[in-house]
Amino acid sequence: MTLALTLLCLLLLIGLKIGSVFYIILKLEKGNLNELQSFKELQRNISLQVMKHKNISKENMILSITLQNIATELCRELYKTQKEHKCKPCPEKWLWHEDTCYSLPDEAETWQNSERRCSAWNASLLKIKSESVLEFTQSQRFNYVWLGLSPRQKRDDYMLLKEKINSSDWFTGNTDHLNDKYCYYTDRTYVYDTTCTRKEKFMCDKLADRVKIESTLMINVPEGTG
Template sequence: FFTYLSMSEEVTYADLKFQNSTETENIQETDKFGRKAPPAPSRVWRPAALFLTLLCLLLLIGLGVLGSIFYITLKIEMEKVNELQNINEELQRNVSLQLMSNMNSSDKIRNLSTTLQTTATKLCRELYRGKKEHKCKPCPERWMWHGDSCYFLSDDYQTWQESQKACAAHNASLLEINNKSALEFIKSQNKLYGYWLGLSPKKDQTNHKIVDDIINSSDW
Protein backbone atom coordinates (compact mmCIF):
# COMPACT_ATOMS: atom_id res chain seq x y z
CA PHE A 1 0.00 0.00 0.00
CA PHE A 2 1.13 3.50 -0.69
CA THR A 3 0.99 6.13 2.09
CA TYR A 4 1.12 9.77 1.27
CA LEU A 5 2.27 12.10 4.05
CA SER A 6 1.03 15.52 3.23
CA MET A 7 2.83 17.19 6.07
CA SER A 8 6.34 16.30 5.08
CA GLU A 9 5.45 15.53 1.48
CA GLU A 10 7.68 12.55 1.72
CA VAL A 11 6.83 9.35 0.03
CA THR A 12 7.24 6.25 2.04
CA TYR A 13 7.34 2.94 0.19
CA ALA A 14 5.75 0.10 1.96
CA ASP A 15 6.14 -3.58 1.29
CA LEU A 16 3.49 -5.13 -0.90
CA LYS A 17 2.50 -8.66 0.08
CA PHE A 18 0.63 -10.72 -2.52
CA GLN A 19 -1.18 -13.79 -1.50
CA ASN A 20 -0.26 -17.15 -3.10
CA SER A 21 -2.39 -18.13 -6.09
CA THR A 22 -3.20 -21.50 -4.56
CA GLU A 23 -4.32 -19.80 -1.39
CA THR A 24 -6.42 -17.44 -3.45
CA GLU A 25 -8.13 -20.36 -5.11
CA ASN A 26 -8.91 -21.81 -1.70
CA ILE A 27 -10.48 -18.64 -0.44
CA GLN A 28 -14.16 -19.26 -0.10
CA GLU A 29 -16.31 -16.48 -1.33
CA THR A 30 -19.36 -15.48 0.58
CA ASP A 31 -22.69 -14.73 -0.92
CA LYS A 32 -24.89 -11.81 -0.10
CA PHE A 33 -26.22 -13.64 2.93
CA GLY A 34 -22.72 -14.15 4.30
CA ARG A 35 -22.66 -17.90 3.67
CA LYS A 36 -19.53 -19.56 2.33
CA ALA A 37 -19.77 -20.81 -1.23
CA PRO A 38 -18.53 -24.35 -1.99
CA PRO A 39 -14.92 -24.57 -3.08
CA ALA A 40 -14.20 -24.66 -6.83
CA PRO A 41 -13.21 -28.07 -8.22
CA SER A 42 -9.55 -28.72 -8.38
CA ARG A 43 -7.87 -28.64 -11.76
CA VAL A 44 -6.07 -31.92 -10.97
CA TRP A 45 -9.17 -34.00 -11.99
CA ARG A 46 -9.53 -32.48 -15.41
CA PRO A 47 -6.72 -34.49 -17.09
CA ALA A 48 -8.00 -37.69 -15.45
CA ALA A 49 -11.55 -37.06 -16.67
CA LEU A 50 -10.25 -36.30 -20.16
CA PHE A 51 -8.19 -39.51 -20.16
CA LEU A 52 -11.17 -41.61 -19.06
CA THR A 53 -13.33 -40.03 -21.76
CA LEU A 54 -10.75 -40.80 -24.44
CA LEU A 55 -10.37 -44.35 -23.10
CA CYS A 56 -14.13 -44.97 -23.26
CA LEU A 57 -14.22 -43.56 -26.77
CA LEU A 58 -11.39 -45.86 -27.85
CA LEU A 59 -13.17 -48.84 -26.28
CA LEU A 60 -16.37 -48.01 -28.17
CA ILE A 61 -14.43 -47.69 -31.42
CA GLY A 62 -12.70 -51.03 -30.72
CA LEU A 63 -16.00 -52.75 -30.02
CA GLY A 64 -17.43 -51.33 -33.22
CA VAL A 65 -14.45 -52.59 -35.24
CA LEU A 66 -14.66 -56.05 -33.63
CA GLY A 67 -18.40 -56.19 -34.29
CA SER A 68 -17.85 -55.28 -37.94
CA ILE A 69 -15.14 -57.93 -38.32
CA PHE A 70 -17.37 -60.55 -36.68
CA TYR A 71 -20.31 -59.66 -38.93
CA ILE A 72 -18.21 -59.78 -42.09
CA THR A 73 -16.61 -63.09 -41.06
CA LEU A 74 -19.99 -64.60 -40.20
CA LYS A 75 -21.43 -63.47 -43.53
CA ILE A 76 -18.53 -65.02 -45.44
CA GLU A 77 -18.83 -68.31 -43.54
CA MET A 78 -22.59 -68.44 -44.12
CA GLU A 79 -22.02 -67.94 -47.84
CA LYS A 80 -19.51 -70.82 -47.81
CA VAL A 81 -21.98 -73.05 -45.94
CA ASN A 82 -24.75 -72.24 -48.43
CA GLU A 83 -22.41 -72.94 -51.33
CA LEU A 84 -21.37 -76.30 -49.84
CA GLN A 85 -25.01 -77.17 -49.21
CA ASN A 86 -25.88 -76.40 -52.83
CA ILE A 87 -22.97 -78.56 -54.01
CA ASN A 88 -24.12 -81.38 -51.72
CA GLU A 89 -27.68 -81.21 -53.05
CA GLU A 90 -26.39 -81.20 -56.63
CA LEU A 91 -24.24 -84.26 -55.91
CA GLN A 92 -27.19 -86.05 -54.34
CA ARG A 93 -29.32 -85.33 -57.39
CA ASN A 94 -26.57 -86.61 -59.68
CA VAL A 95 -26.15 -89.77 -57.59
CA SER A 96 -29.90 -90.38 -57.63
CA LEU A 97 -30.03 -89.93 -61.40
CA GLN A 98 -27.05 -92.24 -61.81
CA LEU A 99 -28.64 -94.89 -59.60
CA MET A 100 -31.88 -94.69 -61.56
CA SER A 101 -29.92 -94.99 -64.80
CA ASN A 102 -28.03 -98.00 -63.44
CA MET A 103 -31.28 -99.62 -62.31
CA ASN A 104 -32.79 -99.11 -65.75
CA SER A 105 -29.65 -100.51 -67.34
CA SER A 106 -29.73 -103.50 -64.97
CA ASP A 107 -33.36 -104.16 -65.84
CA LYS A 108 -32.57 -103.96 -69.54
CA ILE A 109 -29.60 -106.30 -69.13
CA ARG A 110 -31.70 -108.72 -67.06
CA ASN A 111 -34.49 -108.71 -69.63
CA LEU A 112 -32.00 -109.16 -72.44
CA SER A 113 -30.33 -112.03 -70.58
CA THR A 114 -33.69 -113.70 -69.99
CA THR A 115 -34.60 -113.30 -73.65
CA LEU A 116 -31.27 -114.75 -74.78
CA GLN A 117 -31.57 -117.64 -72.34
CA THR A 118 -35.10 -118.40 -73.50
CA THR A 119 -34.03 -118.27 -77.14
CA ALA A 120 -31.02 -120.48 -76.46
CA THR A 121 -33.18 -122.97 -74.58
CA LYS A 122 -35.68 -123.16 -77.44
CA LEU A 123 -32.89 -123.62 -79.97
CA CYS A 124 -31.25 -126.27 -77.82
CA ARG A 125 -34.50 -128.18 -77.49
CA GLU A 126 -35.02 -128.12 -81.24
CA LEU A 127 -31.53 -129.51 -81.74
CA TYR A 128 -32.09 -132.14 -79.05
CA ARG A 129 -35.31 -133.29 -80.68
CA GLY A 130 -33.54 -133.82 -83.96
CA LYS A 131 -30.54 -135.57 -82.43
CA LYS A 132 -30.62 -137.12 -78.97
CA GLU A 133 -26.82 -137.40 -78.85
CA HIS A 134 -26.43 -133.66 -79.21
CA LYS A 135 -24.25 -132.11 -76.52
CA CYS A 136 -26.72 -129.33 -75.95
CA LYS A 137 -28.66 -129.71 -72.72
CA PRO A 138 -32.21 -128.42 -73.01
CA CYS A 139 -32.77 -128.47 -69.23
CA PRO A 140 -30.90 -127.07 -66.23
CA GLU A 141 -28.68 -129.31 -64.15
CA ARG A 142 -30.51 -132.14 -62.31
CA TRP A 143 -33.58 -131.60 -64.49
CA MET A 144 -34.82 -134.31 -66.90
CA TRP A 145 -36.01 -133.74 -70.43
CA HIS A 146 -39.11 -135.57 -71.67
CA GLY A 147 -41.30 -134.64 -74.55
CA ASP A 148 -41.28 -130.87 -74.70
CA SER A 149 -40.81 -130.21 -70.99
CA CYS A 150 -38.21 -130.37 -68.24
CA TYR A 151 -39.00 -132.31 -65.06
CA PHE A 152 -37.44 -132.05 -61.62
CA LEU A 153 -38.10 -134.60 -58.86
CA SER A 154 -37.41 -133.05 -55.47
CA ASP A 155 -36.18 -135.09 -52.50
CA ASP A 156 -37.52 -132.59 -49.98
CA TYR A 157 -40.65 -133.26 -47.96
CA GLN A 158 -42.78 -130.15 -48.37
CA THR A 159 -46.41 -129.17 -48.27
CA TRP A 160 -48.34 -128.42 -51.44
CA GLN A 161 -47.99 -124.67 -50.85
CA GLU A 162 -44.24 -124.97 -50.18
CA SER A 163 -43.78 -127.11 -53.30
CA GLN A 164 -45.68 -124.58 -55.37
CA LYS A 165 -43.43 -121.75 -54.13
CA ALA A 166 -40.32 -123.84 -54.81
CA CYS A 167 -41.43 -124.44 -58.40
CA ALA A 168 -42.27 -120.76 -58.88
CA ALA A 169 -38.76 -119.86 -57.71
CA HIS A 170 -37.41 -121.88 -60.67
CA ASN A 171 -39.90 -120.31 -63.09
CA ALA A 172 -41.80 -123.61 -63.20
CA SER A 173 -45.04 -125.08 -61.89
CA LEU A 174 -46.24 -128.26 -60.25
CA LEU A 175 -46.72 -131.25 -62.52
CA GLU A 176 -49.94 -131.38 -64.50
CA ILE A 177 -50.45 -134.78 -66.12
CA ASN A 178 -52.40 -134.23 -69.32
CA ASN A 179 -51.25 -137.21 -71.42
CA LYS A 180 -50.27 -140.84 -71.03
CA SER A 181 -46.67 -140.24 -72.02
CA ALA A 182 -46.12 -137.90 -69.07
CA LEU A 183 -47.78 -140.40 -66.73
CA GLU A 184 -45.59 -143.28 -67.92
CA PHE A 185 -42.50 -141.10 -67.59
CA ILE A 186 -43.34 -140.26 -64.00
CA LYS A 187 -44.06 -143.91 -63.19
CA SER A 188 -40.73 -144.95 -64.65
CA GLN A 189 -38.83 -143.02 -62.04
CA ASN A 190 -37.47 -145.47 -59.46
CA LYS A 191 -37.67 -143.03 -56.54
CA LEU A 192 -41.29 -142.21 -57.11
CA TYR A 193 -42.90 -142.39 -53.69
CA GLY A 194 -45.44 -139.64 -53.92
CA TYR A 195 -45.47 -136.20 -55.47
CA TRP A 196 -47.77 -133.23 -55.53
CA LEU A 197 -49.71 -132.42 -58.66
CA GLY A 198 -50.71 -128.99 -59.83
CA LEU A 199 -54.02 -129.11 -57.95
CA SER A 200 -54.64 -127.77 -54.47
CA PRO A 201 -55.34 -130.60 -51.94
CA LYS A 202 -58.75 -129.24 -50.98
CA LYS A 203 -61.79 -131.35 -50.29
CA ASP A 204 -63.22 -130.80 -53.73
CA GLN A 205 -64.59 -134.10 -55.03
CA THR A 206 -65.24 -132.60 -58.46
CA ASN A 207 -61.56 -131.79 -59.02
CA HIS A 208 -60.48 -135.17 -57.70
CA LYS A 209 -62.96 -136.94 -59.98
CA ILE A 210 -61.71 -134.99 -62.99
CA VAL A 211 -58.13 -136.00 -62.19
CA ASP A 212 -59.15 -139.65 -61.77
CA ASP A 213 -61.04 -139.58 -65.06
CA ILE A 214 -58.05 -138.10 -66.85
CA ILE A 215 -55.59 -140.62 -65.42
CA ASN A 216 -57.91 -143.60 -66.05
CA SER A 217 -58.87 -142.41 -69.53
CA SER A 218 -58.97 -145.18 -72.13
CA ASP A 219 -57.39 -142.84 -74.67
CA TRP A 220 -53.98 -143.40 -73.05
Protein backbone atom coordinates (compact mmCIF):
# COMPACT_ATOMS: atom_id res chain seq x y z
CA MET A 1 0.00 0.00 0.00
CA THR A 2 2.81 2.37 0.99
CA LEU A 3 4.63 1.59 -2.25
CA ALA A 4 1.52 2.20 -4.28
CA LEU A 5 0.89 5.56 -2.61
CA THR A 6 4.52 6.53 -3.18
CA LEU A 7 4.29 5.67 -6.89
CA LEU A 8 1.01 7.58 -7.17
CA CYS A 9 2.60 10.63 -5.57
CA LEU A 10 5.54 10.39 -7.95
CA LEU A 11 3.20 10.16 -10.94
CA LEU A 12 1.21 13.16 -9.74
CA LEU A 13 4.42 15.12 -9.21
CA ILE A 14 5.67 14.20 -12.67
CA GLY A 15 2.30 15.17 -14.13
CA LEU A 16 2.44 18.54 -12.40
CA LYS A 17 5.95 19.10 -13.72
CA ILE A 18 4.92 18.15 -17.25
CA GLY A 19 1.84 20.36 -16.99
CA SER A 20 3.94 23.27 -15.79
CA VAL A 21 6.40 22.82 -18.62
CA PHE A 22 3.54 22.51 -21.15
CA TYR A 23 1.94 25.68 -19.74
CA ILE A 24 5.22 27.58 -19.99
CA ILE A 25 5.77 26.35 -23.57
CA LEU A 26 2.21 27.23 -24.51
CA LYS A 27 2.62 30.71 -23.03
CA LEU A 28 5.90 31.22 -24.88
CA GLU A 29 4.39 30.04 -28.15
CA LYS A 30 1.44 32.37 -27.66
CA GLY A 31 3.86 35.22 -27.05
CA ASN A 32 5.81 34.26 -30.18
CA LEU A 33 2.56 34.14 -32.15
CA ASN A 34 1.63 37.62 -30.91
CA GLU A 35 5.08 38.89 -31.82
CA LEU A 36 4.80 37.27 -35.25
CA GLN A 37 1.40 38.89 -35.80
CA SER A 38 2.81 42.24 -34.65
CA PHE A 39 5.77 41.80 -37.01
CA LYS A 40 3.45 40.97 -39.91
CA GLU A 41 1.34 44.02 -39.11
CA LEU A 42 4.48 46.17 -38.98
CA GLN A 43 5.64 44.64 -42.27
CA ARG A 44 2.25 45.39 -43.81
CA ASN A 45 2.36 49.01 -42.61
CA ILE A 46 5.88 49.42 -43.99
CA SER A 47 4.76 47.95 -47.34
CA LEU A 48 1.83 50.37 -47.45
CA GLN A 49 4.18 53.30 -46.69
CA VAL A 50 6.60 52.15 -49.39
CA MET A 51 3.78 51.89 -51.94
CA LYS A 52 2.50 55.32 -50.92
CA HIS A 53 6.00 56.78 -51.29
CA LYS A 54 6.36 55.15 -54.73
CA ASN A 55 3.05 56.63 -55.83
CA ILE A 56 4.10 60.08 -54.59
CA SER A 57 7.48 59.74 -56.32
CA LYS A 58 5.75 58.69 -59.54
CA GLU A 59 3.36 61.64 -59.33
CA ASN A 60 6.27 63.99 -58.67
CA MET A 61 8.17 62.56 -61.64
CA ILE A 62 5.15 63.02 -63.92
CA LEU A 63 4.69 66.57 -62.62
CA SER A 64 8.40 67.31 -63.16
CA ILE A 65 8.28 66.00 -66.74
CA THR A 66 5.11 67.99 -67.44
CA LEU A 67 6.66 71.20 -66.10
CA GLN A 68 9.82 70.57 -68.12
CA ASN A 69 7.79 70.09 -71.32
CA ILE A 70 5.77 73.24 -70.63
CA ALA A 71 8.92 75.25 -69.95
CA THR A 72 10.58 73.94 -73.12
CA GLU A 73 7.59 74.77 -75.33
CA LEU A 74 7.23 78.21 -73.76
CA CYS A 75 10.93 78.86 -74.28
CA ARG A 76 10.60 77.88 -77.94
CA GLU A 77 7.86 80.48 -78.34
CA LEU A 78 10.01 83.12 -76.62
CA TYR A 79 12.97 82.11 -78.81
CA LYS A 80 11.00 82.96 -81.96
CA THR A 81 11.02 86.64 -81.02
CA GLN A 82 13.99 86.82 -78.63
CA LYS A 83 16.87 84.76 -79.99
CA GLU A 84 18.99 85.35 -76.91
CA HIS A 85 16.31 84.92 -74.25
CA LYS A 86 17.77 83.70 -70.96
CA CYS A 87 15.79 80.47 -71.19
CA LYS A 88 17.61 79.38 -74.39
CA PRO A 89 19.53 76.13 -73.71
CA CYS A 90 22.31 76.96 -76.19
CA PRO A 91 25.40 79.17 -75.96
CA GLU A 92 25.07 82.81 -76.97
CA LYS A 93 24.74 83.32 -80.74
CA TRP A 94 24.18 79.60 -81.35
CA LEU A 95 21.00 78.50 -83.11
CA TRP A 96 18.53 76.18 -81.37
CA HIS A 97 16.62 73.51 -83.26
CA GLU A 98 14.80 70.62 -81.58
CA ASP A 99 17.28 69.20 -79.03
CA THR A 100 20.45 70.48 -80.73
CA CYS A 101 22.51 73.68 -80.73
CA TYR A 102 24.19 74.89 -83.93
CA SER A 103 26.98 77.41 -84.20
CA LEU A 104 26.83 80.02 -86.93
CA PRO A 105 29.30 79.62 -89.81
CA ASP A 106 32.70 80.70 -88.57
CA GLU A 107 35.80 81.84 -90.43
CA ALA A 108 37.29 79.42 -92.94
CA GLU A 109 39.45 76.56 -91.65
CA THR A 110 40.74 73.24 -92.94
CA TRP A 111 38.46 70.29 -92.23
CA GLN A 112 40.80 69.00 -89.53
CA ASN A 113 41.09 72.34 -87.75
CA SER A 114 37.33 72.80 -88.00
CA GLU A 115 36.77 69.47 -86.25
CA ARG A 116 39.27 70.45 -83.56
CA ARG A 117 37.56 73.80 -83.03
CA CYS A 118 34.23 72.06 -82.60
CA SER A 119 35.72 69.53 -80.16
CA ALA A 120 36.98 72.41 -78.02
CA TRP A 121 33.32 73.43 -77.61
CA ASN A 122 32.25 69.85 -76.78
CA ALA A 123 30.64 69.71 -80.20
CA SER A 124 31.28 68.12 -83.59
CA LEU A 125 31.15 69.21 -87.22
CA LEU A 126 27.67 69.64 -88.67
CA LYS A 127 25.77 66.37 -89.09
CA ILE A 128 22.47 66.18 -90.96
CA LYS A 129 20.74 62.92 -90.05
CA SER A 130 17.06 63.76 -90.43
CA GLU A 131 14.66 65.54 -92.75
CA SER A 132 13.93 68.05 -89.99
CA VAL A 133 17.59 69.03 -89.63
CA LEU A 134 17.93 69.15 -93.42
CA GLU A 135 14.99 71.56 -93.69
CA PHE A 136 16.39 73.65 -90.85
CA THR A 137 19.88 74.02 -92.36
CA GLN A 138 18.49 74.72 -95.81
CA SER A 139 16.17 77.39 -94.42
CA GLN A 140 19.28 79.15 -93.09
CA ARG A 141 20.76 79.22 -96.60
CA PHE A 142 24.17 77.98 -95.49
CA ASN A 143 26.65 77.43 -98.30
CA TYR A 144 30.20 76.15 -98.51
CA VAL A 145 30.19 74.67 -95.01
CA TRP A 146 32.17 71.60 -93.95
CA LEU A 147 30.15 68.51 -93.06
CA GLY A 148 30.93 65.92 -90.41
CA LEU A 149 31.25 63.12 -92.97
CA SER A 150 34.23 60.78 -92.81
CA PRO A 151 37.13 61.80 -95.11
CA ARG A 152 37.77 59.50 -98.09
CA GLN A 153 40.83 58.37 -99.99
CA LYS A 154 39.21 58.86 -103.42
CA ARG A 155 37.07 61.55 -105.01
CA ASP A 156 33.32 61.11 -105.06
CA ASP A 157 30.55 62.42 -107.27
CA TYR A 158 28.47 65.27 -105.94
CA MET A 159 24.99 64.33 -104.73
CA LEU A 160 21.90 65.75 -103.10
CA LEU A 161 22.36 66.36 -99.39
CA LYS A 162 19.19 64.41 -98.54
CA GLU A 163 20.84 61.29 -99.99
CA LYS A 164 23.35 61.40 -97.11
CA ILE A 165 20.81 61.64 -94.26
CA ASN A 166 20.75 57.90 -93.54
CA SER A 167 24.35 57.34 -94.55
CA SER A 168 26.78 55.42 -92.34
CA ASP A 169 29.53 57.85 -93.39
CA TRP A 170 28.94 60.40 -90.63
CA PHE A 171 32.29 60.95 -88.99
CA THR A 172 33.22 58.91 -85.91
CA GLY A 173 36.98 58.40 -86.30
CA ASN A 174 40.09 60.52 -85.78
CA THR A 175 41.36 63.44 -87.85
CA ASP A 176 44.95 62.33 -88.40
CA HIS A 177 46.72 62.04 -91.78
CA LEU A 178 44.27 63.99 -93.92
CA ASN A 179 46.75 65.61 -96.31
CA ASP A 180 45.98 63.13 -99.08
CA LYS A 181 42.25 62.68 -98.39
CA TYR A 182 39.05 64.35 -99.51
CA CYS A 183 36.44 65.89 -97.22
CA TYR A 184 32.83 66.89 -97.77
CA TYR A 185 31.10 70.24 -97.64
CA THR A 186 27.58 71.36 -98.45
CA ASP A 187 26.38 74.10 -100.72
CA ARG A 188 22.70 74.44 -99.73
CA THR A 189 21.14 71.31 -101.25
CA TYR A 190 24.21 69.48 -102.57
CA VAL A 191 27.23 67.70 -101.13
CA TYR A 192 30.65 68.07 -102.75
CA ASP A 193 34.12 66.86 -101.85
CA THR A 194 37.45 68.64 -101.98
CA THR A 195 40.89 68.30 -100.45
CA CYS A 196 40.70 68.30 -96.64
CA THR A 197 43.43 70.94 -96.49
CA ARG A 198 41.27 73.46 -98.33
CA LYS A 199 39.73 76.12 -96.13
CA GLU A 200 35.94 76.36 -95.86
CA LYS A 201 33.51 77.77 -93.33
CA PHE A 202 32.33 75.37 -90.65
CA MET A 203 29.44 74.81 -88.27
CA CYS A 204 29.35 72.77 -85.08
CA ASP A 205 26.45 71.00 -83.45
CA LYS A 206 25.97 69.65 -79.94
CA LEU A 207 23.19 68.47 -77.65
CA ALA A 208 21.25 71.35 -76.11
CA ASP A 209 21.04 71.70 -72.34
CA ARG A 210 17.71 71.24 -70.61
CA VAL A 211 15.60 74.38 -70.48
CA LYS A 212 15.70 75.78 -66.96
CA ILE A 213 12.15 75.86 -65.64
CA GLU A 214 12.74 78.85 -63.37
CA SER A 215 14.15 80.95 -66.23
CA THR A 216 11.00 80.38 -68.27
CA LEU A 217 8.10 80.15 -65.84
CA MET A 218 9.14 82.79 -63.30
CA ILE A 219 7.70 86.20 -64.24
CA ASN A 220 9.29 89.32 -62.81
CA VAL A 221 6.62 91.48 -61.22
CA PRO A 222 7.52 95.21 -61.11
CA GLU A 223 7.85 96.66 -57.62
CA GLY A 224 4.82 98.45 -56.29
CA THR A 225 2.32 96.12 -57.96
CA GLY A 226 0.35 93.47 -56.23
